[in-house]
Amino acid sequence: MEKWENNKAWFLILPVFIIVAFSSIIPLMTVVNYSIQDIWGPGQSVFVGTEWFREMLANKRLHDALWRQFLFSGLVLLIEMPLGILIALAMPKKGWKVSACLVIIALPLLIPWNTIGTIWIIFTRPDIGLFGAAINNLGIAFDHTARPLDAWITLMLMEVWHWTPLVTLLAYAGLRAIPEVYYQAAKIDGASAWATFRYIQLPKMRGVLTIAVLLRFMDSFLIYAEPFVLTGGGPGNSTTFLSIYLVKIALLQFDLGPGGAFSLIYFLIVLLFSYLFYQVLQRAGKGEKV
Amino acid sequence: MARIELSEVSHSYYAKPKNESDYALKRIQAIWEDGGAYALLGPSGCGKTTLLNVISGLLTPSQGRVIYNGKDITDLPPEERNIAQVFQFPVLYDTMSVFDNLAFPLRNRGIKENEVKKRVLDVAEILDLIPFLKKRAAGLAADAKQKISLGRGLVRSDVAAVLFDEPLTVIDPHLKWHLRRKLKEVHEQLKLTLIYVTHDQVEALTFAEQVLVMYEGELVQTGTPQELFENPTHKFVGYFIGSPGMNFLSCNVDGNCAQVDSVSIVLNDEMAAKASKAKGTLELGIRPMYLEAHPQSVKGSVPAKVKSVEDQGSFKILTVSLSGHTLRAKLPESQTVPQNEAWLRFPTQRTKLFEDGHLII
Amino acid sequence: MKANKKTIGLLIYFGLIALPIYWMLNMSLRTNASILGSFVLFPFDATLRNYIKIFTDASWYMGYVNSMIYVTINVLISLSVALPAAYAFSRYRFLGDKHVFFWLLTNRMAPVAVFALPFFQLYSTLGLLDTHLAVALAHCLFNVPLAVWILEGFMSGVPKEIDETAFIDGYSFPRFFVTIFIPLIRAGVGVTAFFCFMFSWVELLLARTLTVTNAKPIGAIMTRTISATGLDYGLLSAAGILTIVPGALVIWFVRNHLAKGFALGRV
Numbered sequence: 001m002e003k004w005e006n007n008k009a010w011f012l013i014l015p016v017f018i019i020v021a022f023s024s025i026i027p028l029m030t031v032v033n034y035s036i037q038d039i040w041g042p043g044q045s046v047f048v049g050t051e052w053f054r055e056m057l058a059n060k061r062l063h064d065a066l067w068r069q070f071l072f073s074g075l076v077l078l079i080e081m082p083l084g085i086l087i088a089l090a091m092p093k094k095g096w097k098v099s100a101c102l103v104i105i106a107l108p109l110l111i112p113w114n115t116i117g118t119i120w121i122i123f124t125r126p127d128i129g130l131f132g133a134a135i136n137n138l139g140i141a142f143d144h145t146a147r148p149l150d151a152w153i154t155l156m157l158m159e160v161w162h163w164t165p166l167v168t169l170l171a172y173a174g175l176r177a178i179p180e181v182y183y184q185a186a187k188i189d190g191a192s193a194w195a196t197f198r199y200i201q202l203p204k205m206r207g208v209l210t211i212a213v214l215l216r217f218m219d220s221f222l223i224y225a226e227p228f229v230l231t232g233g234g235p236g237n238s239t240t241f242l243s244i245y246l247v248k249i250a251l252l253q254f255d256l257g258p259g260g261a262f263s264l265i266y267f268l269i270v271l272l273f274s275y276l277f278y279q280v281l282q283r284a285g286k287g288e289k290v
Numbered sequence: 291m292a293r294i295e296l297s298e299v300s301h302s303y304y305a306k307p308k309n310e311s312d313y314a315l316k317r318i319q320a321i322w323e324d325g326g327a328y329a330l331l332g333p334s335g336c337g338k339t340t341l342l343n344v345i346s347g348l349l350t351p352s353q354g355r356v357i358y359n360g361k362d363i364t365d366l367p368p369e370e371r372n373i374a375q376v377f378q379f380p381v382l383y384d385t386m387s388v389f390d391n392l393a394f395p396l397r398n399r400g401i402k403e404n405e406v407k408k409r410v411l412d413v414a415e416i417l418d419l420i421p422f423l424k425k426r427a428a429g430l431a432a433d434a435k436q437k438i439s440l441g442r443g444l445v446r447s448d449v450a451a452v453l454f455d456e457p458l459t460v461i462d463p464h465l466k467w468h469l470r471r472k473l474k475e476v477h478e479q480l481k482l483t484l485i486y487v488t489h490d491q492v493e494a495l496t497f498a499e500q501v502l503v504m505y506e507g508e509l510v511q512t513g514t515p516q517e518l519f520e521n522p523t524h525k526f527v528g529y530f531i532g533s534p535g536m537n538f539l540s541c542n543v544d545g546n547c548a549q550v551d552s553v554s555i556v557l558n559d560e561m562a563a564k565a566s567k568a569k570g571t572l573e574l575g576i577r578p579m580y581l582e583a584h585p586q587s588v589k590g591s592v593p594a595k596v597k598s599v600e601d602q603g604s605f606k607i608l609t610v611s612l613s614g615h616t617l618r619a620k621l622p623e624s625q626t627v628p629q630n631e632a633w634l635r636f637p638t639q640r641t642k643l644f645e646d647g648h649l650i651i
Numbered sequence: 652m653k654a655n656k657k658t659i660g661l662l663i664y665f666g667l668i669a670l671p672i673y674w675m676l677n678m679s680l681r682t683n684a685s686i687l688g689s690f691v692l693f694p695f696d697a698t699l700r701n702y703i704k705i706f707t708d709a710s711w712y713m714g715y716v717n718s719m720i721y722v723t724i725n726v727l728i729s730l731s732v733a734l735p736a737a738y739a740f741s742r743y744r745f746l747g748d749k750h751v752f753f754w755l756l757t758n759r760m761a762p763v764a765v766f767a768l769p770f771f772q773l774y775s776t777l778g779l780l781d782t783h784l785a786v787a788l789a790h791c792l793f794n795v796p797l798a799v800w801i802l803e804g805f806m807s808g809v810p811k812e813i814d815e816t817a818f819i820d821g822y823s824f825p826r827f828f829v830t831i832f833i834p835l836i837r838a839g840v841g842v843t844a845f846f847c848f849m850f851s852w853v854e855l856l857l858a859r860t861l862t863v864t865n866a867k868p869i870g871a872i873m874t875r876t877i878s879a880t881g882l883d884y885g886l887l888s889a890a891g892i893l894t895i896v897p898g899a900l901v902i903w904f905v906r907n908h909l910a911k912g913f914a915l916g917r918v
Contacts, residue, residue, distance in 0.1 A: 003741075003742055003743055003744045003811075004742055004743050004744070004811075005743070005744045005745070006743050006744075006745060007745045007746050008745075009739040009742075009743035009745045009748075010739075010745060010746075012735040012736055012738060012739035012743075013735075013736045013739050013740075013751065015731075015732035015735065015736065016732045016733060016735075016736035016755070016795055016799060017736075017751070019728070019732055019788070019791050019795055020755060020758055020791065020792065020795055020796065022788075023758070023766075023770075023788065023789065023791055023792040024758050024761065024766075024792055026769075026773060027765075027766050027769030027770055027773060028769070030769040030772060030773070031765065031768075031769055086660075087660075087661070087664055089657075090657040090658075090660050090661045090664075091661065098910045099906040099907055099910045100906075101661070102902075102906055102910060103899075103902050103903055103906050104665050104668060104669070105665075105668070106902050107668065107672070107895070107898070107899060107902070108668060109849060109853075109898075110849055110852065110853065110895070110898025110899065110901070110902060111853065111894065111895050111898060112852060112853045112854075112855060112869070112870050112894045113853050113854070113855050113870075114855045114870045114873065115870070115873070115891040115894045115895065118675075118873065118887060118888075118891050119671045119672065119674075119675050119891060120671065122674065122675060122678060122884060122887075122888065123670075123671045123674050123675075127687070127690070128678070128686050128687065128690065128884060129674065130670065130671075130674045130692070131671075133690055161667070161668065161671065165668075181377045181378070181379070181381050182381055184343075184348050184368075184375070184377070184381075185375070185377065185381040185439070185442075187348065187367070187368045187369060188346065188348075188368045188369060188373070188374060188375055188395075188443075189369070189394055189395040189398060189442060190369035190395055190398040190399050191394070191398050192398065195398060199383045199385060199386065199394075200383065203383075203384050203385045204384075218759075218760045221762075222760070222761075222762045222763060222764070224763065224764055224855075224856050225855040225856060242762070242764075243762055243763070243764035244764075246762070246764045246765065247764050247767060247856070250764075250767065250768045251767055251768055251771075251860070256768070259768065263762075263764075263765040266762050266764075266765060267761065267762060267765055270757075270760055270761070270762060271757055271760075274756065274757050274760050275753075
């Protein structure tokens with residue numbers, strides 16, 4: 001719509017601006033501050049310029065965490081996107097069943113993230129967990145505390161269980177927005193279910209699916225609580241993703257300098273991808289006018 | 291080709307309909323002859339779209355049969371009937387080019403590619419779409435999109451009837467005329483049965499050879515535009531067709547006069563005879579263009595108060611009040627307009643009598 | 652036929668969702684000794700002991716209370732600042748509008764881990780450590796941008812002409828906003844409140860970092876189930892189940908509004 005031009009609109013934005021600035025700019029300044037100094041005691045620090053950045057960028061542990069992170073986020077998208085869409089396609093369109101389905105599907109999203117980790121720790125233990133016991137009964141020695149592969153499998157199961165509903169809900173919203181006439185015309189044109197999906201449903205879901213990809217990539221890239229509770233980053237370092245590594249350095253080891261530099265690098269990567277995805281989103285929004 | 295017949299078709303959207311008002315379609319009996327141009331006219335919500343969807347197979351009626359060329363196809367799905375449907379707003383496959391859009395119905399049915407190309411080019415030629423064939427369908431104007439929707443229907447060689455559900459709704463007014471002409475050309479060239487649903491009487495009356503009027507789920511009257519105008523068999527047809535619609539006065543019959551409160555209007559003998567046998571509510575009906583309004587008293591006229599005059603250019607609309615009832619008369623430009631009082635005359639051959647909404651004479 | 656395949660698929664999926672939760676429910680109704688002692692699919696020896704302990708032990712139930720408090724504060728703050736801002740983005744063009752909007756979105760995508768330490772120091776300096784307000788404010792980092800994003804979407808669906816008509820009719824801006832505009836976007840406000848509630852309720856890192864005892868959320872308290880004999884799985888499970896309950900209740904109550912929101916194609 002045609003918007004009014006008026007800089008006084010800033011007054012309406014001011015509260016939001018203040019709160020978010022308070023929550024983000026001030027802390028960020030602190031981080032920047034740390035990233036360029038070597039602090040070894042209260043009030044005792046020396047300016048070291050880009051030393052921490054160089055050190056972090058060369059840090060092998062950081063590289064490993066980064067690759068692990070990309071692998072994780074990639075797998076997340078590969079599994080959750082098709083699965084979420086499939087389920088959305090199967091969901092009912094009208095009646096009481098819709099509400100019931102929405103409640104069940106949304107349930108995993110409303111569980112505190114540490115509880116999620118707890119649920120899955122218990123669930124996969126061979127001695128007291130249903131999944132763990134079942135797998136072991138089949139003769140497979142499954143132990144996510146000992147073997148990296150098992151840890152990854154458990155992690156992916158938990159992650160898919162937890163977040164696919166988000167994709168499903170978004171895809172469902174997109175599907176419901178498609179007017180019935182499109183399906184009617186497709187019927188008359190003799191289109192198969194696959195053709196209907198490929199030429200009508202998928203194109204019309206482009207907007208919501210972009211949002212879904214954006215949200216899932218970002219959130220999986222920043223993930224902390226669930227893997228931390230489940231594996232603590234182990235066994236060894238095999239499930240230490242970027243956030244976990246950062247918290248270890250900054251909060252636990254209190255290496256403020258490296259932590260600060262790492263934080264900024266991390267944030268920059270996220271910003272880069274945000275920007276890319278945002279552009280794609282904008283273009284998708286402009287192109288789609290039903 | 292296609293002779294479409296609906297036999298005792300009723301439909302309710304409720305799983306367990308309880309009474310008449312739960313039905314969207316009530317006992318529809320209709321025949322559309324092969325090659326005819328038909329309009330289905332009625333106000334919003336009267337069941338036109340429901341009826342159309344029953345014909346095309348998008349809806350299976352709760353009761354009744356749908357018959358094509360003598361064959362009962364009630365249980366046949368839409369893609370197996372020889373019909374095409376054009377909807378209220380353009381339905382396209384946005385990711386495809388115009389060519390692929392038109393080819394879609396054929397490719398789905400496994401037609402060979404060179405045959406597909408031939409058919410698409412033929413139809414694109416008829417609809418003036420040749421210059422757009424390579425372009426992406428999503429970027430075109432609304433009227434071009436509707437033509438593509440139509441084209442997808444015409445491209446199948448087995449299509450015998452095309453159904454239109456208010457197809458000009460989203461088209462710019464100055465392009466509507468162009469599209470309507472195109473539809474008439476298609477009709478003449480391809481000799482298909484066309485059924486055109488609309489709530490706009492001008493569209494219906496100019497497009498169709500036969501008009502079917504619907505009201506509250508029932509088919510009230512079928513006929514040529516002329517028949518509907520001159521001899522509405524139902525009060526609603528009289529009211530809906532013509533601008534402004536027919537005037538109605540509730541009355542009682544006394545001897546050979548119709549009594550509208552204290553005013554007597556003379557009827558001819560035949561009308562009076564039928565009226566005296568009537569048991570239901572009686573109403574007198576006359577079209578504004580036949581109602582005579584004179585500045586002074588003439589034989590057989592009754593006095594009425596003038597409420598307002600609207601100048602419509604080539605004619606004037608006179609609104610009068612007769613014993614508290616509002617009537618409208620359409621006066622030619624040349625006639626003198628009565629000022630405060632008008633003397634109304636009801637020519638007996640133009641006056642109709644309705645009992646419970648149905649025409650008796 | 653097709654309908655049946657879909658229903659079966661859906662039911663299998665629902666079963667898979669429910670399974671881990673059911674398992675935790677199972678654990679929660681048994682004592683730790685019973686859990687470690689025998690493996691059963693159904694809690695034949697069901698007892699409410701774990702739940703009773705949580706409900707009667709202040710150090711436990713305060714966790715829930717604390718979480719509810721800061722989540723509610725956060726939703727209120729987020730909504731009240733986001734509404735005027737979303738209106739501004741929806742109706743006005745102004746200096747830097749696109750950039751501010753994008754900057755807001757980037758905050759939603761900020762790695763929370765980056766802010767853990769700075770927040771700790773910031774709120775410590777302000778003396779707000781271990782208060783509900785601190786967590787509520789901290790969560791604004793990602794909830795306020797989300798709220799603005801969602802609300803702006805809904806507001807753009809309301810034609811500007813309605814605003815103009817109201818102003819011509821003599822409405823002052825606050826009166827128009829409260830009596831006319833907000834009712835029109837009720838569904839949007841509901842959806843926003845829901846998502847803000849959700850993301851604040853489930854967030855753990857900041858909630859744990861910024862609290863010590865007074866405002867400690869249930870997520871942090873759950874780790875206190877480690878006793879001399881190791882983890883008390885029964886107690887832990889009961890605590891876990893109880894963290895699911897508020898979310899489940901909320902979604903149960905708004906389910907029809909959600910369904911309607913989906914039907915309108917605007918979520």
